[in-house]
Protein backbone atom coordinates (compact mmCIF):
# COMPACT_ATOMS: atom_id res chain seq x y z
CA UNK A 283 0.00 0.00 0.00
CA UNK A 284 1.24 3.47 -0.85
CA UNK A 285 2.47 5.62 1.99
CA UNK A 286 2.71 9.22 0.77
CA UNK A 287 4.63 11.68 2.89
CA UNK A 288 4.99 15.41 2.44
CA UNK A 289 8.69 15.95 1.65
CA UNK A 290 9.08 19.64 0.83
CA UNK A 291 7.74 22.65 -1.01
CA UNK A 292 8.10 22.22 -4.77
CA UNK A 293 10.09 25.42 -5.02
CA UNK A 294 12.45 24.37 -2.24
CA UNK A 295 14.35 22.29 -4.81
CA UNK A 296 16.12 24.29 -7.50
CA UNK A 297 15.90 23.31 -11.14
CA UNK A 298 18.45 20.53 -11.82
CA UNK A 299 19.16 20.23 -8.12
CA UNK A 300 18.64 18.00 -5.08
CA UNK A 301 17.77 18.36 -1.41
CA UNK A 302 17.80 16.06 1.58
CA UNK A 303 14.60 14.87 3.27
CA UNK A 304 14.66 12.93 6.54
CA UNK A 305 11.65 11.00 7.75
CA UNK A 306 11.19 8.51 10.59
CA UNK A 307 14.86 7.69 10.86
CA UNK A 308 15.34 7.35 7.13
CA UNK A 309 17.03 9.75 4.76
CA UNK A 310 15.99 10.49 1.19
CA UNK A 311 17.14 12.69 -1.68
CA UNK A 312 14.53 14.66 -3.62
CA UNK A 313 15.46 15.83 -7.12
CA UNK A 314 14.06 18.30 -9.60
CA UNK A 315 15.10 17.52 -13.16
CA UNK A 316 15.95 20.10 -15.85
CA UNK A 317 12.36 19.52 -17.16
CA UNK A 318 10.95 20.39 -13.72
CA UNK A 319 9.91 16.84 -12.87
CA UNK A 320 10.44 15.51 -9.34
CA UNK A 321 12.19 12.28 -8.35
CA UNK A 322 13.20 10.66 -5.08
CA UNK A 323 15.82 8.09 -4.08
CA UNK A 324 17.46 6.80 -0.94
CA UNK A 325 19.57 9.59 0.47
CA UNK A 326 22.82 7.71 0.89
CA UNK A 327 25.28 6.57 -1.76
CA UNK A 328 25.42 2.76 -2.05
CA UNK A 329 29.24 2.86 -2.00
CA UNK A 330 30.10 4.45 1.36
CA UNK A 331 26.83 5.86 2.72
CA UNK A 332 27.55 9.48 1.88
CA UNK A 333 24.66 11.96 1.67
CA UNK A 334 23.89 12.47 -2.01
CA UNK A 335 22.22 15.84 -1.33
CA UNK A 336 25.68 17.45 -1.32
CA UNK A 337 26.33 16.10 -4.81
CA UNK A 338 25.93 17.68 -8.20
CA UNK A 339 22.91 17.03 -10.45
CA UNK A 340 23.65 16.99 -14.18
CA UNK A 341 20.69 16.16 -16.41
CA UNK A 342 19.45 12.80 -15.09
CA UNK A 343 22.64 12.04 -13.13
CA UNK A 344 23.47 12.60 -9.47
CA UNK A 345 27.16 12.43 -8.66
CA UNK A 346 28.22 11.49 -5.14
CA UNK A 347 30.16 14.37 -3.51
CA UNK A 348 32.72 12.06 -1.93
CA UNK A 349 34.06 9.70 -4.54
CA UNK A 350 32.24 10.77 -7.72
CA UNK A 351 30.16 7.62 -8.07
CA UNK A 352 27.18 8.25 -10.35
CA UNK A 353 23.54 7.22 -10.47
CA UNK A 354 20.65 7.90 -12.79
CA UNK A 355 18.27 9.34 -10.19
CA UNK A 356 15.27 8.64 -12.41
CA UNK A 357 15.89 4.88 -12.44
CA UNK A 358 18.37 4.43 -9.58
CA UNK A 359 20.82 2.71 -11.87
CA UNK A 360 24.51 2.89 -10.84
CA UNK A 361 26.26 4.61 -13.72
CA UNK A 362 29.87 5.09 -12.75
CA UNK A 363 32.74 3.69 -10.67
CA UNK A 364 33.07 3.05 -7.80
CA UNK A 365 29.32 2.41 -7.47
CA UNK A 366 28.08 -1.02 -8.46
CA UNK A 367 24.89 -1.28 -6.41
CA UNK A 368 21.79 0.54 -7.68
CA UNK A 369 19.98 3.18 -5.68
CA UNK A 370 16.42 2.61 -4.53
CA UNK A 371 13.91 5.02 -6.08
CA UNK A 372 10.47 6.17 -4.82
CA UNK A 373 7.41 7.49 -6.66
CA UNK A 374 6.67 11.20 -6.30
CA UNK A 375 3.74 13.52 -6.93
CA UNK A 376 3.21 17.28 -6.64
CA UNK A 377 0.04 18.59 -5.04
CA UNK A 378 -0.74 22.10 -3.90
CA UNK A 379 2.84 23.20 -4.42
CA UNK A 380 4.24 20.39 -2.25
CA UNK A 381 6.25 17.34 -3.24
CA UNK A 382 5.06 14.01 -1.83
CA UNK A 383 7.00 10.77 -1.97
CA UNK A 384 5.70 7.25 -1.54
CA UNK A 385 8.09 5.67 0.94
CA UNK A 386 6.27 2.37 1.21
CA UNK B 387 47.82 -17.37 -26.73
CA UNK B 388 48.61 -15.62 -23.46
CA UNK B 389 45.86 -13.03 -23.44
CA UNK B 390 46.19 -10.06 -21.12
CA UNK B 391 48.32 -10.30 -17.99
CA UNK B 392 48.05 -7.70 -15.23
CA UNK B 393 50.73 -7.35 -12.55
CA UNK B 394 49.42 -5.67 -9.39
CA UNK B 395 46.05 -6.47 -7.83
CA UNK B 396 45.20 -3.00 -6.51
CA UNK B 397 42.77 -0.36 -7.72
CA UNK B 398 44.27 -0.02 -11.21
CA UNK B 399 44.53 -3.77 -11.75
CA UNK B 400 41.01 -4.46 -10.49
CA UNK B 401 39.36 -1.73 -12.53
CA UNK B 402 41.29 -2.77 -15.64
CA UNK B 403 39.73 -6.25 -15.35
CA UNK B 404 36.24 -4.77 -15.02
CA UNK B 405 36.75 -2.40 -17.94
CA UNK B 406 38.26 -5.04 -20.23
CA UNK B 407 35.17 -7.21 -19.80
CA UNK B 408 32.81 -4.24 -20.07
CA UNK B 409 34.44 -3.50 -23.43
CA UNK B 410 33.56 -6.98 -24.63
CA UNK B 411 37.00 -8.60 -24.42
CA UNK B 412 36.51 -12.35 -24.09
CA UNK B 413 40.12 -13.57 -24.05
CA UNK B 414 42.11 -14.63 -21.04
CA UNK B 415 42.82 -12.18 -18.19
CA UNK B 416 45.39 -13.14 -15.54
CA UNK B 417 45.60 -10.88 -12.50
CA UNK B 418 48.77 -11.37 -10.42
CA UNK B 419 49.28 -9.76 -7.02
CA UNK B 420 51.78 -10.31 -4.26
CA UNK B 421 49.34 -9.51 -1.47
CA UNK B 422 47.31 -12.51 -0.35
CA UNK B 423 44.04 -10.58 -0.71
CA UNK B 424 41.81 -9.86 -3.63
CA UNK B 425 42.07 -6.16 -4.55
CA UNK B 426 40.79 -3.83 -1.83
CA UNK B 427 40.45 -0.13 -1.25
CA UNK B 428 43.40 1.71 0.33
CA UNK B 429 42.01 5.14 1.33
CA UNK B 430 40.13 3.72 4.37
CA UNK B 431 43.43 2.36 5.73
CA UNK B 432 44.43 5.72 7.20
CA UNK B 433 40.84 6.57 8.14
CA UNK B 434 38.06 4.16 9.17
CA UNK B 435 40.23 1.02 9.30
CA UNK B 436 42.20 2.62 12.14
CA UNK B 437 39.35 4.39 13.91
CA UNK B 438 36.70 1.71 13.57
CA UNK B 439 37.43 -1.28 15.78
CA UNK B 440 34.44 -3.10 14.29
CA UNK B 441 35.67 -2.92 10.71
CA UNK B 442 35.07 -6.39 9.38
CA UNK B 443 37.90 -6.40 6.88
CA UNK B 444 39.06 -4.62 3.79
CA UNK B 445 36.56 -3.01 1.43
CA UNK B 446 36.78 -5.23 -1.64
CA UNK B 447 37.21 -3.87 -5.15
CA UNK B 448 36.65 -7.36 -6.55
CA UNK B 449 35.05 -10.19 -4.60
CA UNK B 450 34.97 -13.87 -5.46
CA UNK B 451 31.62 -13.64 -7.20
CA UNK B 452 32.84 -10.80 -9.44
CA UNK B 453 36.07 -12.68 -10.16
CA UNK B 454 33.96 -15.66 -11.26
CA UNK B 455 31.52 -13.66 -13.31
CA UNK B 456 34.35 -11.82 -15.07
CA UNK B 457 36.16 -15.16 -15.65
CA UNK B 458 39.44 -13.86 -14.23
CA UNK B 459 42.41 -16.05 -13.50
CA UNK B 460 43.95 -14.78 -10.27
CA UNK B 461 47.38 -15.56 -8.85
CA UNK B 462 47.42 -14.00 -5.39
CA UNK B 463 50.22 -14.06 -2.85
CA UNK B 464 52.42 -14.37 -5.91
CA UNK B 465 55.37 -12.10 -6.57
CA UNK B 466 56.45 -11.46 -10.14
CA UNK B 467 60.23 -11.73 -10.30
CA UNK B 468 61.03 -10.45 -13.75
CA UNK B 469 59.78 -9.76 -17.24
CA UNK B 470 60.99 -11.52 -20.35
CA UNK B 471 60.01 -8.94 -22.93
CA UNK B 472 61.68 -10.81 -25.82
CA UNK B 473 59.80 -13.99 -24.97
CA UNK B 474 56.63 -12.08 -23.98
CA UNK B 475 56.25 -13.74 -20.60
CA UNK B 476 56.40 -12.81 -16.94
CA UNK B 477 58.47 -14.92 -14.57
CA UNK B 478 56.87 -15.73 -11.21
CA UNK B 479 58.61 -16.05 -7.86
CA UNK B 480 58.29 -19.83 -8.05
CA UNK B 481 59.95 -19.91 -11.46
CA UNK B 482 56.81 -20.49 -13.54
CA UNK B 483 56.28 -18.40 -16.65
CA UNK B 484 53.03 -16.79 -17.72
CA UNK B 485 52.88 -15.78 -21.39
CA UNK B 486 51.16 -12.58 -22.47
CA UNK B 487 50.00 -10.89 -25.63
CA UNK B 488 49.63 -7.59 -23.77
CA UNK B 489 50.92 -6.77 -20.31
CA UNK B 490 49.70 -4.16 -17.85
CA UNK B 491 51.98 -2.98 -15.06
CA UNK B 492 49.81 -1.80 -12.17
CA UNK B 493 52.41 -2.20 -9.45
CA UNK B 494 51.54 0.92 -7.45
CA UNK B 495 53.94 2.59 -5.05
CA UNK B 496 55.77 1.76 -1.84
CA UNK B 497 56.22 4.04 1.19
CA UNK B 498 59.64 5.63 1.47
CA UNK B 499 61.59 4.62 4.55
CA UNK B 500 63.57 6.97 6.74
CA UNK B 501 67.27 6.45 6.04
CA UNK B 502 69.55 4.44 8.28
CA UNK B 503 68.65 3.10 11.67
CA UNK B 504 65.76 5.57 11.96
CA UNK B 505 63.95 3.58 9.32
CA UNK B 506 63.93 0.48 11.50
CA UNK B 507 62.18 2.35 14.30
CA UNK B 508 59.44 3.85 12.16
CA UNK B 509 56.43 1.98 10.79
CA UNK B 510 54.91 2.78 7.42
CA UNK B 511 51.38 2.42 6.07
CA UNK B 512 50.45 0.96 2.70
CA UNK B 513 48.50 -2.26 3.13
CA UNK B 514 45.71 -3.60 5.29
CA UNK B 515 48.09 -5.43 7.59
CA UNK B 516 49.93 -2.17 8.30
CA UNK B 517 46.65 -0.47 9.19
CA UNK B 518 45.60 -3.25 11.56
CA UNK B 519 48.98 -2.98 13.27
CA UNK B 520 48.47 0.76 13.77
CA UNK B 521 44.97 0.17 15.12
CA UNK B 522 46.33 -2.36 17.59
CA UNK B 523 48.96 0.08 18.83
CA UNK B 524 46.75 3.18 18.94
CA UNK B 525 45.34 2.57 22.44
CA UNK B 526 44.09 5.42 24.62
CA UNK B 527 46.95 7.29 26.29
CA UNK B 528 49.67 5.95 23.99
CA UNK B 529 52.15 8.43 22.55
CA UNK B 530 52.32 8.47 18.79
CA UNK B 531 54.81 10.44 16.72
CA UNK B 532 54.12 10.91 13.04
CA UNK B 533 57.03 11.93 10.83
CA UNK B 534 55.88 13.87 7.77
CA UNK B 535 53.12 16.39 7.19
CA UNK B 536 51.74 14.98 3.95
CA UNK B 537 48.27 13.53 3.53
CA UNK B 538 48.93 10.09 4.96
CA UNK B 539 50.79 11.46 7.99
CA UNK B 540 48.04 13.98 8.69
CA UNK B 541 45.27 11.42 8.33
CA UNK B 542 47.09 8.99 10.61
CA UNK B 543 47.54 11.79 13.19
CA UNK B 544 43.83 12.56 13.00
CA UNK B 545 42.90 8.88 13.38
CA UNK B 546 45.33 8.34 16.29
CA UNK B 547 43.84 11.30 18.09
CA UNK B 548 40.33 9.92 17.56
CA UNK B 549 41.46 6.75 19.31
CA UNK B 550 42.55 8.75 22.34
CA UNK B 551 46.29 8.78 21.75
CA UNK B 552 48.50 11.74 22.39
CA UNK B 553 49.95 12.72 19.05
CA UNK B 554 52.89 14.75 17.77
CA UNK B 555 53.61 15.42 14.11
CA UNK B 556 57.03 16.46 12.83
CA UNK B 557 57.48 18.18 9.48
CA UNK B 558 60.86 19.39 8.28
CA UNK B 559 59.49 21.80 5.66
CA UNK B 560 58.37 25.29 6.70
CA UNK B 561 54.75 24.14 6.51
CA UNK B 562 52.65 21.01 6.07
CA UNK B 563 51.36 19.91 2.65
CA UNK B 564 54.07 21.76 0.73
CA UNK B 565 53.42 19.70 -2.39
CA UNK B 566 50.31 20.65 -4.32
CA UNK B 567 48.30 22.36 -1.59
CA UNK B 568 48.09 26.18 -1.41
CA UNK B 569 49.27 27.77 1.80
CA UNK B 570 45.87 29.18 2.81
CA UNK B 571 44.34 25.69 2.74
CA UNK B 572 47.31 24.05 4.44
CA UNK B 573 46.89 26.62 7.21
CA UNK B 574 43.27 25.59 7.82
CA UNK B 575 44.40 21.96 8.09
CA UNK B 576 47.28 22.91 10.39
CA UNK B 577 45.05 24.97 12.69
CA UNK B 578 42.50 22.15 12.89
CA UNK B 579 45.20 19.73 14.05
CA UNK B 580 46.40 22.21 16.67
CA UNK B 581 42.83 22.75 17.85
CA UNK B 582 42.36 18.98 18.13
CA UNK B 583 45.43 18.77 20.32
CA UNK B 584 48.17 17.50 18.02
CA UNK B 585 51.62 18.76 18.94
CA UNK B 586 52.57 20.20 15.53
CA UNK B 587 56.35 20.51 15.18
CA UNK B 588 56.80 22.20 11.82
CA UNK B 589 59.94 23.57 10.19
CA UNK B 590 62.20 21.47 12.33
CA UNK B 591 64.48 18.61 11.35
CA UNK B 592 65.14 15.35 13.15
CA UNK B 593 68.40 14.77 14.96
CA UNK B 594 67.88 11.17 15.96
CA UNK B 595 65.23 8.49 16.19
CA UNK B 596 65.48 5.72 18.74
CA UNK B 597 63.06 2.93 19.53
CA UNK B 598 61.13 5.10 21.97
CA UNK B 599 61.89 8.74 21.20
CA UNK B 600 62.27 11.28 18.43
CA UNK B 601 64.93 13.92 19.05
CA UNK B 602 64.44 17.13 17.10
CA UNK B 603 67.21 19.33 15.71
CA UNK B 604 66.19 22.15 18.08
CA UNK B 605 66.89 19.95 21.09
CA UNK B 606 63.34 18.89 21.93
CA UNK B 607 62.80 15.21 22.62
CA UNK B 608 59.42 13.54 22.14
CA UNK B 609 58.80 10.17 23.70
CA UNK B 610 56.95 7.70 21.53
CA UNK B 611 55.28 4.34 21.95
CA UNK B 612 54.95 4.17 18.18
CA UNK B 613 56.68 6.13 15.41
CA UNK B 614 55.21 6.28 11.93
CA UNK B 615 56.87 7.69 8.84
CA UNK B 616 54.63 9.25 6.22
CA UNK B 617 57.30 10.77 4.06
CA UNK B 618 55.94 9.93 0.64
CA UNK B 619 55.92 6.96 -1.65
CA UNK B 620 58.15 5.79 -4.46
CA UNK B 621 56.70 4.23 -7.61
CA UNK B 622 57.22 0.48 -7.84
CA UNK B 623 59.36 0.36 -10.99
CA UNK B 624 61.70 -2.55 -10.33
CA UNK B 625 60.31 -4.95 -12.94
CA UNK B 626 60.13 -2.26 -15.59
CA UNK B 627 63.60 -0.99 -14.86
CA UNK B 628 65.20 -4.42 -14.97
CA UNK B 629 63.49 -5.09 -18.29
CA UNK B 630 65.01 -1.89 -19.69
CA UNK B 631 61.77 0.06 -20.04
CA UNK B 632 62.07 3.84 -20.00
CA UNK B 633 61.76 5.32 -16.51
CA UNK B 634 61.01 8.93 -15.67
CA UNK B 635 59.60 9.51 -12.19
CA UNK B 636 57.76 6.21 -12.57
CA UNK B 637 57.32 3.93 -15.55
CA UNK B 638 57.46 6.38 -18.45
CA UNK B 639 54.44 6.11 -20.72
CA UNK B 640 53.08 8.10 -23.62
CA UNK B 641 49.69 9.82 -23.42
CA UNK B 642 48.05 6.47 -24.25
CA UNK B 643 49.72 4.93 -21.18
CA UNK B 644 51.90 2.73 -23.34
CA UNK B 645 55.46 2.15 -22.09
CA UNK B 646 58.58 2.21 -24.26
CA UNK B 647 57.82 -1.47 -24.99
CA UNK B 648 54.81 -1.47 -27.36
CA UNK B 649 52.96 -4.44 -25.82
CA UNK B 650 53.38 -3.20 -22.24
CA UNK B 651 51.21 -0.52 -20.62
CA UNK B 652 51.14 0.99 -17.14
CA UNK B 653 48.45 2.56 -14.94
CA UNK B 654 48.02 3.95 -11.44
CA UNK B 655 50.62 5.10 -8.94
CA UNK B 656 53.53 3.55 -10.88
CA UNK B 657 52.81 5.33 -14.17
CA UNK B 658 54.07 8.69 -15.40
CA UNK B 659 52.54 10.19 -18.53
CA UNK B 660 52.32 13.50 -20.39
CA UNK B 661 49.01 15.27 -19.83
CA UNK B 662 47.77 16.88 -23.02
CA UNK B 663 45.43 19.33 -21.28
CA UNK B 664 48.30 20.71 -19.23
CA UNK B 665 50.83 21.55 -21.95
CA UNK B 666 52.06 17.97 -22.08
CA UNK B 667 53.46 18.15 -18.57
CA UNK B 668 54.67 14.73 -17.41
CA UNK B 669 52.95 13.73 -14.21
CA UNK B 670 52.65 10.79 -11.90
CA UNK B 671 49.58 10.83 -9.70
CA UNK B 672 49.24 8.96 -6.44
CA UNK B 673 45.50 9.20 -6.28
CA UNK B 674 42.59 6.86 -6.02
CA UNK B 675 40.47 8.24 -8.82
CA UNK B 676 43.46 8.43 -11.12
CA UNK B 677 44.09 4.70 -10.68
CA UNK B 678 40.43 4.06 -11.46
CA UNK B 679 40.34 6.33 -14.52
CA UNK B 680 43.69 5.29 -15.95
CA UNK B 681 42.46 1.70 -15.76
CA UNK B 682 39.58 2.68 -18.03
CA UNK B 683 41.85 4.42 -20.54
CA UNK B 684 44.38 1.61 -20.53
CA UNK B 685 41.74 -1.11 -20.97
CA UNK B 686 40.61 0.57 -24.16
CA UNK B 687 44.20 0.84 -25.41
CA UNK B 688 45.11 -2.74 -24.45
CA UNK B 689 42.33 -3.71 -26.84
CA UNK B 690 43.83 -1.72 -29.70
CA UNK B 691 42.51 1.76 -28.93
CA UNK B 692 44.51 4.97 -29.11
CA UNK B 693 42.95 7.06 -26.39
CA UNK B 694 45.03 9.74 -24.71
CA UNK B 695 44.51 9.94 -20.96
CA UNK B 696 43.10 13.43 -20.37
CA UNK B 697 41.04 13.07 -17.19
CA UNK B 698 41.50 15.93 -14.76
CA UNK B 699 43.67 14.98 -11.75
CA UNK B 700 41.55 14.87 -8.61
CA UNK B 701 42.32 14.07 -5.00
CA UNK B 702 40.55 14.12 -1.67
CA UNK B 703 41.56 13.79 1.99
CA UNK B 704 39.54 13.55 5.21
CA UNK B 705 40.79 14.82 8.55
CA UNK B 706 38.49 15.25 11.55
CA UNK B 707 35.31 16.87 10.22
CA UNK B 708 37.17 18.46 7.31
CA UNK B 709 37.25 17.27 3.74
CA UNK B 710 39.70 18.60 1.23
CA UNK B 711 39.39 18.24 -2.54
CA UNK B 712 41.82 19.29 -5.23
CA UNK B 713 41.34 19.15 -9.00
CA UNK B 714 43.56 20.20 -11.89
CA UNK B 715 47.08 21.53 -11.54
CA UNK B 716 47.18 24.49 -9.16
CA UNK B 717 50.75 25.55 -9.85
CA UNK B 718 49.95 26.23 -13.53
CA UNK B 719 47.54 28.95 -12.42
CA UNK B 720 49.43 31.76 -10.69
CA UNK B 721 46.38 34.01 -10.31
CA UNK B 722 44.37 32.94 -7.30
CA UNK B 723 40.73 33.82 -6.75
CA UNK B 724 39.08 33.08 -3.43
CA UNK B 725 35.46 32.09 -2.75
CA UNK B 726 33.87 31.36 0.62
CA UNK B 727 30.92 29.07 -0.17
CA UNK B 728 29.92 28.33 3.44
CA UNK B 729 31.13 29.23 6.93
CA UNK B 730 34.44 27.50 7.60
CA UNK B 731 34.87 26.52 3.97
CA UNK B 732 37.28 27.93 1.40
CA UNK B 733 37.71 27.51 -2.33
CA UNK B 734 40.71 28.74 -4.32
CA UNK B 735 40.65 28.95 -8.11
CA UNK B 736 43.96 28.98 -9.93
CA UNK B 737 43.90 30.90 -13.23
CA UNK B 738 46.60 31.06 -15.91
CA UNK B 739 47.81 34.38 -17.40
CA UNK B 740 45.29 34.04 -20.22
CA UNK B 741 42.45 33.50 -17.75
CA UNK B 742 42.11 29.74 -18.24
CA UNK B 743 41.11 27.85 -15.13
CA UNK B 744 43.93 25.37 -14.35
CA UNK B 745 43.16 24.18 -10.86
CA UNK B 746 40.85 24.37 -7.87
CA UNK B 747 41.51 23.60 -4.22
CA UNK B 748 38.79 23.45 -1.59
CA UNK B 749 38.35 22.60 2.04
CA UNK B 750 35.39 22.64 4.38
CA UNK B 751 33.33 20.68 6.86
CA UNK B 752 31.75 17.53 5.46
CA UNK B 753 31.14 17.72 1.75
CA UNK B 754 30.57 21.47 1.67
CA UNK B 755 32.99 22.15 -1.19
CA UNK B 756 32.32 19.02 -3.25
CA UNK B 757 29.83 20.47 -5.71
CA UNK B 758 31.84 23.57 -6.46
CA UNK B 759 35.02 21.56 -6.90
CA UNK B 760 33.16 19.30 -9.32
CA UNK B 761 31.86 22.26 -11.32
CA UNK B 762 35.33 23.79 -11.41
CA UNK B 763 36.72 20.45 -12.57
CA UNK B 764 34.25 20.49 -15.45
CA UNK B 765 35.35 24.03 -16.34
CA UNK B 766 39.00 22.94 -16.26
CA UNK B 767 38.20 20.04 -18.60
CA UNK B 768 36.45 22.42 -20.98
CA UNK B 769 39.43 24.80 -20.81
CA UNK B 770 37.08 27.60 -19.81
CA UNK B 771 38.09 31.10 -18.79
CA UNK B 772 35.50 32.03 -16.16
CA UNK B 773 35.45 35.66 -15.00
CA UNK B 774 37.41 36.09 -11.78
CA UNK B 775 34.75 38.39 -10.30
CA UNK B 776 32.05 35.76 -10.81
CA UNK B 777 34.18 33.02 -9.25
CA UNK B 778 34.69 35.18 -6.16
CA UNK B 779 31.02 36.11 -5.81
CA UNK B 780 29.04 33.51 -3.85
CA UNK B 781 25.78 34.99 -5.07
CA UNK B 782 26.71 33.75 -8.56
CA UNK B 783 26.18 29.97 -8.66
CA UNK B 784 29.12 28.27 -10.37
CA UNK B 785 26.63 26.20 -12.33
CA UNK B 786 25.44 29.35 -14.09
CA UNK B 787 28.99 29.90 -15.39
CA UNK B 788 28.97 26.48 -17.03
CA UNK B 789 26.06 27.39 -19.21
CA UNK B 790 27.48 30.75 -20.28
Ligand SMILES: Cc1cc2nc3c(=O)[nH]c(=O)nc-3n(C[C@H](O)[C@H](O)[C@H](O)COP(=O)(O)OP(=O)(O)OC[C@H]3O[C@@H](n4cnc5c(N)ncnc54)[C@H](O)[C@@H]3O)c2cc1C
Pocket residue numbers: 393394395396397398399418419420421427428429430431432464465466467492493494495511512513538622625653654655656671672673674675677700701702703704
Ligand atom coordinates in the same frame (compact mmCIF):
# COMPACT_ATOMS: atom_id res chain seq x y z
C1 LIG C 1 46.81 4.76 3.53
C2 LIG C 1 46.43 5.34 2.22
C3 LIG C 1 45.43 6.31 2.15
C4 LIG C 1 45.08 6.88 0.92
N1 LIG C 1 44.10 7.85 0.89
C5 LIG C 1 43.77 8.42 -0.29
C6 LIG C 1 42.78 9.44 -0.34
O1 LIG C 1 42.20 9.84 0.67
N2 LIG C 1 42.48 9.99 -1.54
C7 LIG C 1 43.10 9.60 -2.71
O2 LIG C 1 42.79 10.13 -3.78
N3 LIG C 1 44.05 8.62 -2.69
C8 LIG C 1 44.40 8.03 -1.52
N4 LIG C 1 45.37 7.05 -1.49
C9 LIG C 1 46.03 6.66 -2.74
C10 LIG C 1 45.34 5.52 -3.48
O3 LIG C 1 44.96 4.52 -2.61
C11 LIG C 1 46.30 5.00 -4.54
O4 LIG C 1 46.50 6.03 -5.48
C12 LIG C 1 45.79 3.75 -5.24
O5 LIG C 1 45.68 2.70 -4.34
C13 LIG C 1 46.73 3.36 -6.37
O6 LIG C 1 46.31 2.16 -6.94
P1 LIG C 1 47.32 1.25 -7.78
O7 LIG C 1 46.50 0.13 -8.30
O8 LIG C 1 48.10 2.09 -8.73
O9 LIG C 1 48.39 0.72 -6.73
P2 LIG C 1 48.20 -0.20 -5.42
O10 LIG C 1 46.86 -0.05 -4.86
O11 LIG C 1 49.39 0.10 -4.58
O12 LIG C 1 48.33 -1.68 -5.98
C14 LIG C 1 49.54 -2.20 -6.49
C15 LIG C 1 49.65 -3.66 -6.12
O13 LIG C 1 50.69 -4.24 -6.89
C16 LIG C 1 51.36 -5.19 -6.10
N5 LIG C 1 52.70 -5.45 -6.67
C17 LIG C 1 53.71 -4.56 -6.83
N6 LIG C 1 54.78 -5.18 -7.38
C18 LIG C 1 54.44 -6.47 -7.59
C19 LIG C 1 55.12 -7.62 -8.14
N7 LIG C 1 56.38 -7.54 -8.58
N8 LIG C 1 54.46 -8.79 -8.20
C20 LIG C 1 53.18 -8.89 -7.75
N9 LIG C 1 52.49 -7.85 -7.24
C21 LIG C 1 53.11 -6.65 -7.15
C22 LIG C 1 51.40 -4.53 -4.73
O14 LIG C 1 51.62 -5.46 -3.70
C23 LIG C 1 50.01 -3.90 -4.66
O15 LIG C 1 49.08 -4.75 -4.07
C24 LIG C 1 45.74 6.46 -0.27
C25 LIG C 1 46.75 5.48 -0.19
C26 LIG C 1 47.10 4.91 1.02
C27 LIG C 1 48.19 3.88 1.07
